[in-house]
Amino acid sequence: MTVQQRIETIRQRIRAALEQAGRKDEVTLVAVGKTHPPEVLLQAYRAGIRHFGENYLQEALAKQHALAHLDITWHFIGPIQANKTRAIASRFHWVHSVDRLKIARRLSEQRPDYLPPLNVCLQVNISGEDSKSGIYPEELPGLVEAVSALPRLKLRGLMAIPAPCEDLQTQREPFRRLRELLEKFADLGLDTLSMGMSADLEAAILEGATVVRVGSALFGPRRP
Ligand SMILES: *Cc1c(COP(=O)(O)O)cnc(C)c1O
Numbered sequence: 001m002t003v004q005q006r007i008e009t010i011r012q013r014i015r016a017a018l019e020q021a022g023r024k025d026e027v028t029l030v031a032v033g034k035t036h037p038p039e040v041l042l043q044a045y046r047a048g049i050r051h052f053g054e055n056y057l058q059e060a061l062a063k064q065h066a067l068a069h070l071d072i073t074w075h076f077i078g079p080i081q082a083n084k085t086r087a088i089a090s091r092f093h094w095v096h097s098v099d100r101l102k103i104a105r106r107l108s109e110q111r112p113d114y115l116p117p118l119n120v121c122l123q124v125n126i127s128g129e130d131s132k133s134g135i136y137p138e139e140l141p142g143l144v145e146a147v148s149a150l151p152r153l154k155l156r157g158l159m160a161i162p163a164p165c166e167d168l169q170t171q172r173e174p175f176r177r178l179r180e181l182l183e184k185f186a187d188l189g190l191d192t193l194s195m196g197m198s199a200d201l202e203a204a205i206l207e208g209a210t211v212v213r214v215g216s217a218l219f220g221p222r223r224p
Contacts (some may be wrong), residue, residue, distance in 0.1 A: 003043040006218050007031075010201075014212065017205035027205055030075050032197075032215035034059065035223040038066035044218065045070055053077045053096075053213050057084045064091060077159075077213060079133055086110045089152075094119040096159040096194050096213070099135045101146050108150035117154040121194050122147065124181065126160040126174040134160065137181055144185055157192030157210070158182050164199060171203035179208045 001009075014027050030053040033041045041052060041063060050071065054060035055078030064074060075094040085106040088095060098104050098120050111118045122143055125134030135143055140158075148155045158181060162174035175195050182190055196204025198217035205212065216222065 003040065003218065004047040006220075007044060007047045007049065010214055010217055013201060014205065017202040020202075021206045021208075023205075023208075025210070027209060028211045030077075030194075030211055030213045031218050032077065032213050033063065033219065034078075034215060036219045038063045040219055041067060042070075045072065051075060053215075055079075057087055061087065061091065075213075082106060089118060090115070092118070094121070094156075096121045096211075097123045097133065098147065099123045099125075099133055099143075101143060104143075104147045104150055104153060108152040111152035117152050119156045119192075120147065120153050121157050121159040121192055122155070123159045123161075124178060126178050127163040129163055137177070140181060141184075144188070148188055155188065155190060157190045157194065159194035161197070162195075162200070168203050171200045172207055175200075175204045175207035175209065 010029060018027065028051055030051040031044050031049045032053040034055045051073045053075040074092045075096060076088050076092045077096045080088060080097055080103050082103065085103060089107045089110040090112050095107065095118060099122065107118055123134040124140060125136055147153060158178055160174065160178045165171055178195055179193060182193055192211060193209050194211040194213065196209045196212035198214050201212045201214065
């Protein structure tokens with residue numbers, strides 16, 4: 001299958017899930033390009049994809065350079081080291097993986113004046129696994145309050161990567177918990193639930209995902 005055919009398959013899955021959920025709104029498809037070269041991303045762009053997600057800064061910068069002439073919205077979705085915040089703050093439109101105040105402060109301080117505030121989501125450890133990044137739900141209210149006060153960030157919502165599982169009903173549970181967490185902050189106008197990947201996007205959309213981040217189902221398995 002070509003990238004274009006895979007994109008069409010993903011779009012059909014998204015449409016079917018929206019219909020099943022009875023939703024009239026739309027879902028943003030972020031194409032996750034980790035390990036795949038810029039030529040492959042370009043094929044996705046030609047098939048209409050405008051949102052691209054990257055996990056590793058150096059890899060992302062190289063692709064941004066190669067694709068600089070295109071109208072792309074770049075999403076940073078990987079773990080953030082403090083010494084990478086300056087580049088992330090100036091090269092991306094969105095950051096989905098903020099889970100510490102220290103990182104949020106640095107992104108706000110380092111967001112260049114000539115750009116609009118950086119869109120951010122807070123990553124939540126929704127399955128409670130020690131190994132995964134993300135803030136624990138109990139600590140979320142404090143982080144939401146502190147991040148929404150930072151002048152150069154625009155807090156948009158929440159992101160999570162639940163533990164993988166096969167069955168649709170089980171997949172839905174952590175996504176439902178993330179939606180319920182977001183609803184607690186309704187008065188702040190947060191509008192983004194970044195959840196759902198290749199294997200569980202239907203479950204995420206049924207629970208209200210507004211952004212899905214899809215890698216392997218679009219570009220094939222990760223390259224070594
Ligand atoms: C790799 C990755 C994805 C995409 O995962 P697939 O299972 O390949 O669709 C989404 N979000 C994050 C944070 C990732 O690291």
